[in-house]
Amino acid sequence: MTALISLRDVTKTFHNGDFAVEVLHGISLDIAAGEFVAIIGQSGSGKSTLMNILGCLDQPTSGDYLIDGEPVAGFESDELAALRRRTFGFVFQSYNLIPTASARENVEVPAIYAGLPARDRQERAEALLGSLKLGDRLDHRPNQLSGGQQQRVSIARALMNGGRVILADEPTGALDSQSGEEVMALLRRMHGEGHTIILITHSREVAEAADRLIEIRDGRIVSDHARKARPSTEAAAGLKKAVKEGSAAIADVSEAVKMAFRALHANLFRTVLTLLGIVIGVGSVVAMLAIGTGAQNSVLDRISAMGSDLLLVRPSMANFRGGSGSFPVTLVPSDADAILDVPNVVFAVPEMTSSVTVRYGNIDYQTTANGTVPAFPRAKSWGLASGEFINQDDMDAYAPVAVLGQTVAKTLFLDGASPLGQYVLVNKIPFQVIGVMAEMGASAGGNDQDDVMLVPLSTGSMRLFGQRNVRTITVQVEDASAIDLTQDAIQSLLDERHKAEDTQITNMSSVREAFTETSNTMKLFLGSVAAISLLVGGIGVMNIMLVSVRERTREIGVRMATGARRRDILLQFLIEALVVSAIGGAIGVVLGLSVGALAQAFGMPVSFTAGPVALAFACSFLTGLVFGYLPARNASHLQPAVALGAD
Incomplete structure (x- = not known):
């Protein structure tokens, strides 16, 4: 008959720098299915190292280890995990229960990694705990259970996947005598049901409960004698068949998400602090891009309203050496008349301005x-709210008439009184109000565009401004595709009229392009500043995950002992990082939208679009993925035996 477990000349050497210590020296051992074996030895004898090798938590340095006649040497980590999941159940001296999980959830862990459906594993966990008289403790956490109850939960976990071989490491070491007797009674009962029991202990009294005693001393077996004949293997064969039928391939991802929430809730304050970096980063991205896009759209709308078929003619300031408050005398109203004769020109609107008291x-x-001309409303895309605008007769007659902006009208004429037909004194000169312009609001620079009074250019030049030069001439072209040629023709005309290059022409389509490029650069800068917060948040995520891995090293060992593969551990800790980032991203999006809405309520132009929101949330998710990967990878590469031995 082939032994269930067979060791041949197994050695184990530990290395510490240049020093090598051999702990096991040529161990040879056979254990049949259904045996109750006690391995007894004092501390430092090598019995725990032998148990780790028997349970595939560690591998021998040399020698052969066979299970059911199949050599274990050369197995990859995931193959060893599958072997532990199918074959072994572990009962530890310190219980090794997950502190954030309930009794039922602790028992379910091996079945999660076996891929058992949630309903099936819950029913099996409840049945096992009920058989161990813990049916009324299903939802209790380890700190709510006594030592004996915790050990019974550990036993139920060992049986969850069938547990052909139960490896019990000092199962009574942390219990009082009565609880210890109850645990030993449970082990004997499991043996009677066909389980192979391997008991690791330093107590000869505990070892006497076994049918076979193996004594180990200084890494060598010094005695091995059976107290009873080996049992029939029929029951053990039944267990083997049951385990095969219950095994599966993958862990439940939804369970990993639940584990992540439990772990994060267990350290709530630290989790909240970690969230802050993500929240601030995402909120900044959403708010800054919304406000920046809104401001850009507002200015572009105004430029578009002016038209991309406009040219703005101004005096050149390059060679001007005038004093403070002066302005170069270059453009005159007749220049506008001359420009009208240039082909492709629709209108030319001269303007001159001055501060006045009304x-x-x-x-x-x-x-x-x-001071302007009748074509002004068309050039500025600015309509009338009431009355009429300046006409050519007003220009020719030097008529003292005025059209008021909304701010001026509301300031001078209280209680909504109509200003039409009324006379106002402008620098002590009476002007009749003939119209009120529609409301325009603030400009991109924050100036109130409605704080203005429009008068005929001829009247203003003679009665108000005391000068004949104009500040600007706005030109509209008929064919926008030929605007560059028209611009060159106007420039040549003015250079010839003035006998000097003393004017400059701005193409409004070029202004739009330049502004768009500048605003995009500014948005990129603002987004980069906000991205720094995301980077800080990502470092926080990495920090919390590194600390979490260190604090939960023993838990990682328990999960590996119960069948978790490297990718299961990697997935669990990666999901924890993603959960933190996703929660922080969601809160950050809400915060950013709230800041944008608040800015909008105070009159700032804000544009909410799905793009920046999706981008910010995706960045937060990517941050969790990138910065959570290294800690998750470190966790997945821990050796089970080392992790279980961590303090």
Whole structure:
């Protein structure tokens, strides 16, 4: 008959730098299915190392280890995990229960890694705990259970996947005498049901419960004698068949998510601090891009309203050496008339401005007077709210008429009184109000565009401004595709008229392109600043995961002992990092949208689009993935025996 477990000349050597210590020296041993074996030895005898090799938690340095006649040497880590999952159940002296999980959830762990459906594993866990008189403790956590109860939960976990071989490492060492007797009674009962029991102990009294005693001393077996004949293997064969039928391939991802939430909740304050970096980063990205896009769209809308078929002619400041507050005398109204004769020109609107004091009744108000021509509303895409605009007759007659902006009208004419037909004093000169412009609001620079009074250019030049030069001439072209040629023609015309290169022309389509490029650069800068917060948040995620791996090293060992593969451990800790990032990203999105809404309520232009929100959330998710990978990988590469021995 082939032995269930067979060791041939097994040695184990540990290395510490240049020093090598051989702990096991040529161990040879056969254990049949269904045996109850006690391995007894004092501390330092090598019995725990032997148990780790028997349970595939560690591998021998040399020699052969066979299970069911199959050599274990050369197995990959995932193959060893599958072997532990199918064959072994572990009962530890310190119980090694997961502190954040309930009794039922602890028992379910091996079945999770075996891929057993949730309902099936819950029913099996409840049945096992019920058979161990823990049916009323299903939802209790380890700190709510006595030592004996915790050990019974550990035994139920060992039986979850069938447990052909139960490896019990000092199972009574941390218990009082009565609880210890109850645990030994349970082990004897499992033996009677066909389980192979391997008991590791230093107590000869405990070892006397076994049918076979193997004594180990200084890494060598010094005695091996059976107290009873080896049992029939029929029951053990039944267990083997049951385990094969219950095995599966993958762990439950949804369970990994639940584990992640439990672990994060267990260190809630630390988790919240870690979330802050992600929240601030994502919130900054969403808010900054929303406000930046809103400001950009607002300015572009105004430029578009002016038209991409416009040219703005101004005096050149390159060679001007005038004093403070002066302006070069270059452009004159007749220049606008000459420009009208250039092919492809629809209109040319000259303007001159000056600060004036307007009085109505006992109200004085300082505003800007703008001398212009009848084509002004068309050039500026600015309509009338009431009345009429300046016409050519007003220009020819030097008529003292004015059209008020909304701010001036509301300031001078209180209680909503109509200003039409009323006279106002402009620098003590009476002007009749003939119209009120529609509301325009603030400009991109924050200036109030409605704080203006429009008068005929001829009247303003003679009565208000005391000068004949104009500040700007706005030109509209008929064919926008030929705007560059028209611009060159106008420039040549003015250079010839003035006998000097004293003017400059701005193409509004070029202004739009330049502004778009500048604003995109600014948004990129703002996004980069916000991304730094995400980077800080990512470092926080890595920090919490590294600390979590260190604090939960023993838990990782328990999971590996119960059948978790490297990718299961990697997935669990990676999901924890992703959960932190996803929660932080969601909160950050809400925060960013709230800041944007608040800015909008205060009158700032804000544009909410799905793109920046999706980008910010995706970045937070990617942050968790990138910064969570290294700690998760470190966790998955721990050796089971080393992890279980961690303090």
